[in-house]
Amino acid sequence: MKMIKICAQALNRWILTQKSTVKASDSRRNGMVATLLILSFGVATAFGLTPGTSLSPIPVSAVIEDITRDNLTPTETPGIYTQQDLVRSGDTLASLLFRMGVDDRAALDFMRTNAIAKTIYQQMSPGKPIRVQKRANGDLISLRFPQSDSHTLVVERLGEQFQAASVAVGSLRRVVQTSGTIESSLFAAADAAGLPDNVTHQLSKLFSTDIDFHNDLRAGDTFSVVYEAAQDDFDQVKPGKILAAEFVNKGIPVRRVYFDGPEGGDYYTADGVGSRTAFLRSPIEFSRVSSGFMTMRLHPILNTMRAHQGIDLAAPTGTPVVSVANATVTFVGWRNGYGNVIELHHAMGIDTVYGHLSRIATGLHAGNHIRQGDLIGYVGMTGLATGPHLHYEFKIAGIQRDPQGPEVPRIASTNLTGRAKAQFMSATAPYITSLNAIRGLALAKFE
Numbered sequence: 001m002k003m004i005k006i007c008a009q010a011l012n013r014w015i016l017t018q019k020s021t022v023k024a025s026d027s028r029r030n031g032m033v034a035t036l037l038i039l040s041f042g043v044a045t046a047f048g049l050t051p052g053t054s055l056s057p058i059p060v061s062a063v064i065e066d067i068t069r070d071n072l073t074p075t076e077t078p079g080i081y082t083q084q085d086l087v088r089s090g091d092t093l094a095s096l097l098f099r100m101g102v103d104d105r106a107a108l109d110f111m112r113t114n115a116i117a118k119t120i121y122q123q124m125s126p127g128k129p130i131r132v133q134k135r136a137n138g139d140l141i142s143l144r145f146p147q148s149d150s151h152t153l154v155v156e157r158l159g160e161q162f163q164a165a166s167v168a169v170g171s172l173r174r175v176v177q178t179s180g181t182i183e184s185s186l187f188a189a190a191d192a193a194g195l196p197d198n199v200t201h202q203l204s205k206l207f208s209t210d211i212d213f214h215n216d217l218r219a220g221d222t223f224s225v226v227y228e229a230a231q232d233d234f235d236q237v238k239p240g241k242i243l244a245a246e247f248v249n250k251g252i253p254v255r256r257v258y259f260d261g262p263e264g265g266d267y268y269t270a271d272g273v274g275s276r277t278a279f280l281r282s283p284i285e286f287s288r289v290s291s292g293f294m295t296m297r298l299h300p301i302l303n304t305m306r307a308h309q310g311i312d313l314a315a316p317t318g319t320p321v322v323s324v325a326n327a328t329v330t331f332v333g334w335r336n337g338y339g340n341v342i343e344l345h346h347a348m349g350i351d352t353v354y355g356h357l358s359r360i361a362t363g364l365h366a367g368n369h370i371r372q373g374d375l376i377g378y379v380g381m382t383g384l385a386t387g388p389h390l391h392y393e394f395k396i397a398g399i400q401r402d403p404q405g406p407e408v409p410r411i412a413s414t415n416l417t418g419r420a421k422a423q424f425m426s427a428t429a430p431y432i433t434s435l436n437a438i439r440g441l442a443l444a445k446f447e
């Protein structure tokens with residue numbers, strides 16, 4: 001049990017390092033979070049993470065016991081204590097080490113005189129981490145301090161001597177699992193679950209073909225995420241890409257898994273159906289529909305009855321607008337009423353139109369081939385517009401349709417088959433196991 005307690009502290013610490021704005025009084029946090037660090041896969045530098053590393057499907061209870069911090073200090077010998085702290089303003093090396101329980105005159109003398117070690121005196125700025133190993137009597141065993149993004153200063157005791165070296169930064173690949181429940185918004189829930197912003201963005205993008213995060217979210221919706229991260233020598237964790245995720249919206253679970261397939265890495269449904277060529281629900285990440293698709297409406301400026309052959313998405317000026325699918329750019333420029341407008345041509349005889357833009361993305365021209373999710377421009381109110389919004393049209397065979405209607409193809413049938421399917425199933429099985437495990441844990445916790 002003691003082991004598990006240490007793990008929980010490590011976990012909390014890990015979560016704290018994820019969010020710079022964590023409120024210490026967020027008592028909901030513990031109740032909301034079911035986070036596990038599972039397994040690490042040896043050393044990889046930064047994000048050159050080994051692709052296709054397999055995750056053994058380990059039962060959750062065992063996984064929890066695996067969460068120890070000593071991957072970095074595998075020789076945790078009795079009588080030696082590891083401690084980490086941050087440099088504070090006004091710290092001298094002596095005061096910092098003293099605060100960490102190191103009382104070692106010989107070590108300080110060495111660091112003052114050794115050419116490599118003494119660099120720490122110029123580099124001690126507030127907020128930098130420092131990690132020491134020490135004996136109970138205060139003797140320094142080792143010290144690690146970041147010199148740059150790529151190098152760490154390591155000072156080690158050898159008997160009664162010390163040595164110093166500047167070593168390349170190593171990082172451990174971690175796979176992190178988190179789940180959360182929506183109470184008000186995706187971002188609030190993600191915050192409560194300790195999910196890094198970068199991962200939250202990936203999550204909303206991943207499910208944007210299935211869920212309109214403004215209109216479809218319900219209190220009680222849940223998400224589970226498995227993502228990779230790189231943990232450096234000081235336990236600072238940089239999140240990487242999502243490996244698998246589940247979103248349960250209005251009781252219906254949707255899953256996506258990452259697979260490095262024949263055409264490169266991409267996301268698939270759990271059955272191996274690719275979703276890349278589907279059309280995003282919205283070309284803006286967060287917005288609200290201020291005017292829907294209507295055959296007739298009173299035009300707000302012209303004051304006459306006209307059809308509204310698209311939808312208006314209200315969003316602040318400057319909000320990024322992305323392509324809803326892979327496309328060829330067919331028009332970029334000014335058109336009466338539309339202001340700055342972009343037209344894109346997609347597969348299946350589909351065209352999309354983006355109007356009232358304040359700006360066009362740099363370098364975007366007719367004839368460009370772009371991918372789903374690429375930035376094309378920014379929300380504005382050029383042309384006939386009463387306020388900043390995106391006028392968005394969706395045309396099938398030249399005829400405007402409701403972009404949120406049932407005619408819009410959500411998922412194209414890019415099924416994996418044969419050998420690729422078999423590889424997919426075996427590569428993603430551990431992620432599915434993880435999702436099932438998190439879900440079980442979340443249910444046990446919240447029900």
Ligand SMILES: [Zn+2]
Nearest residue numbers: 310311312391
């Ligand atoms: Zn409009």
